Every structure is written in C-alpha cells, then in structure tokens.
Amino acid sequence: MKFWKLHGIGNDFIAIDGRFDGIEPENYSSFAAKVCNRRMSVGADGLLVVKNSDKADVEMVYYNSDGSRAAMCGNGIRCFCRFVYDTHIVKKEEFTVDTLDGVKHITLKTSDGRVNSIKVDMGHGSFLAKDVPVNTDEEMFINQKVKILDREFELSSMLMGVPHTIVFIDEFDIDFIEKYGPAIEHCEIFPEKTNVNFVKVRDQYNINVYTWERGCGYTLGCGTGMTASAVICNYLEKTEKSVNVTSKGGTVKIDIDDCIYMTGPAVKICEGYLEV
Numbered sequence: 001m002k003f004w005k006l007h008g009i010g011n012d013f014i015a016i017d018g019r020f021d022g023i024e025p026e027n028y029s030s031f032a033a034k035v036c037n038r039r040m041s042v043g044a045d046g047l048l049v050v051k052n053s054d055k056a057d058v059e060m061v062y063y064n065s066d067g068s069r070a071a072m073c074g075n076g077i078r079c080f081c082r083f084v085y086d087t088h089i090v091k092k093e094e095f096t097v098d099t100l101d102g103v104k105h106i107t108l109k110t111s112d113g114r115v116n117s118i119k120v121d122m123g124h125g126s127f128l129a130k131d132v133p134v135n136t137d138e139e140m141f142i143n144q145k146v147k148i149l150d151r152e153f154e155l156s157s158m159l160m161g162v163p164h165t166i167v168f169i170d171e172f173d174i175d176f177i178e179k180y181g182p183a184i185e186h187c188e189i190f191p192e193k194t195n196v197n198f199v200k201v202r203d204q205y206n207i208n209v210y211t212w213e214r215g216c217g218y219t220l221g222c223g224t225g226m227t228a229s230a231v232i233c234n235y236l237e238k239t240e241k242s243v244n245v246t247s248k249g250g251t252v253k254i255d256i257d258d259c260i261y262m263t264g265p266a267v268k269i270c271e272g273y274l275e276v
C-alpha cells in the first residue's frame with residue numbers, strides 16, 4: 001500500500017488514499033495502531049485516510065496512534081490538505097474537507113505550485129461544558145479548581161473539534177507534563193477524556209503550548225490544542241485576537257475573526273510502500 005509520511009510542526013502522520021479500498025471509515029482502528037507503531041512499522045502520531053465525500057471536496061478520516069478515532073486534528077488536516085493537493089486528488093487551492101467535526105474550509109498559500117502554508121477555518125468551538133464534555137454543574141468550565149494526584153490545578157476546558165483543557169505554567173518541564181498530563185486526561189470529570197495543554201503566556205501576541213494528547217501522549221505540537229489555548233487566553237483577556245502559538249515543533253498563527261483560523265505549515269517527509 002502506498003503511503004506518505006508528513007508532519008505539521010513535528011506532529012507526524014501517515015497519509016493513505018482510502019477512496020477505493022472498500023474499508024469503512026470506522027474500520028481503520030487496528031491498522032492505525034499497527035502502522036503508527038514507531039518500532040514495528042513506519043511510526044507516527046496519527047493516521048490520515050482520504051475518502052470521497054458527498055458534502056465536501058474530500059473527507060478526512062483521522063485516527064490517533066493508539067487506534068482511537070478523533071473528530072478533528074489541526075496539524076493533521078494541514079498535512080492531509082498537502083497530501084490531497086500534491087497527489088492531485090484535489091486540484092484547487094481553495095477547497096472543503098469533511099470531518100466528524102463538520103466541513104472545514106481550506107485555503108492553500110502556494111508559490112510556483114508548491115504549498116507554503118495552509119489556512120484552516122476551525123469553526124467556532126464551544127465553551128459549553130456539556131459540549132466538551134465535562135461533568136460539572138457549571139455552564140462553562142473555566143478556571144475551575146480540581147485536585148489531580150498530589151496538587152490542585154485551575155483547569156479551563158473547551159471543545160475545539162476535540163476536547164481540550166488548558167493549564168497555565170511558568171516554564172516547560174517534560175517530567176511535569178508526563179506526570180500530570182495523563183492524570184488530567186483520565187480525570188473522571190472528563191467522560192470522553194481530554195487533551196491537556198500546558199500554556200505559557202509570553203506576551204499578548206505570543207504563547208507557548210505543550211500538549212499531552214488523548215490517544216498518543218506528548219507530541220511536538222497539537223493544532224486543535226494550540227487553537228483552543230489561543231481562544232481561552234483571549235477569552236481570559238491575556239492575549240489579543242491574533243497570536244503566534246509556539247510548541248516544541250514550531251509555530252502556527254491563530255486568528256479569531258468571524259471564525260477561528262489556524263495557519264501553519266505541512267511538510268512531506270517521504271513516501272513509500274507499506275507491507276501490510
């Protein structure tokens with residue numbers, strides 16, 4: 001089977017064209033877990049599968065490296081768009097992608113036929129606790145004190161295609177992220193678990209975000225998490241509506257306008273044939 005490997009700010013993916021393989025979108029779980037294994041296969045944070053859509057130009061099916069399916073992936077959708085454009089599945093610079101989080105509008109920024117960056121309309125997200133979802137009596141789950149393991153955190157959550165929770169930190173500390181990330185991810189108040197973003201506000205236009213992802217652990221960047229972090233920081237009046245969001249793997253730009261927009265790169269690493 002032919003595949004491409006790509007990354008968006010270090011969040012890496014295997015992309016395949018699944019339009020004619022006869023496999024239903026819900027049936028890639030064990031395949032995803034197998035090919036995303038970094039020692040036994042190609043290895044990646046997630047799998048992107050192209051399907052035909054009757055609602056949009058194309059459909060993106062996304063799976064995490066543990067085989068769980070997710071409604072949306074921010075870095076993944078940029079890599080997906082680069083894949084479908086460079087392989088001529090889609091021949092336009094502006095097009096639509098169907099996801100479990102709805103239809104996304106895409107604008108490719110190209111020069112001489114090469115994709116430089118990709119702008120994704122991420123929709124509006126939701127602050128409603130029932131949408132995240134979070135088990136709480138509050139309508140929204142913002143700055144809520146929660147005891148996790150041996151310490152108390154102030155958590156703020158929103159749905160940005162997938163559930164996201166943010167925690168403010170002073171400095172990056174991988175031991176801290178690997179201890180508290182999974183504990184917050186699995187906290188019983190989140191019935192569908194949550195992605196956990198550790199956020200450092202540098203100034204009103206720049207934040208750093210380090211994400212512990214549901215379904216794949218610590219990654220070098222998480223597009224939906226960087227978007228959710230920018231939106232929550234703006235809601236809490238810590239930042240402006242346009243911010244640069246930097247993770248260990250790179251930077252994306254988030255603009256809060258009529259919709260929330262994420263702009264960033266997608267890089268092809270290699271292509272090859274998978275023995276399956």
Ligand SMILES: N[C@@H](CCC[C@H](N)C(=O)O)C(=O)O
Binds near residue numbers: 223
């Ligand atoms: N890496 C992604 C998010 C992928 C989904 C997430 N792990 C989940 O299961 O909710 C991104 O760039 O947004």
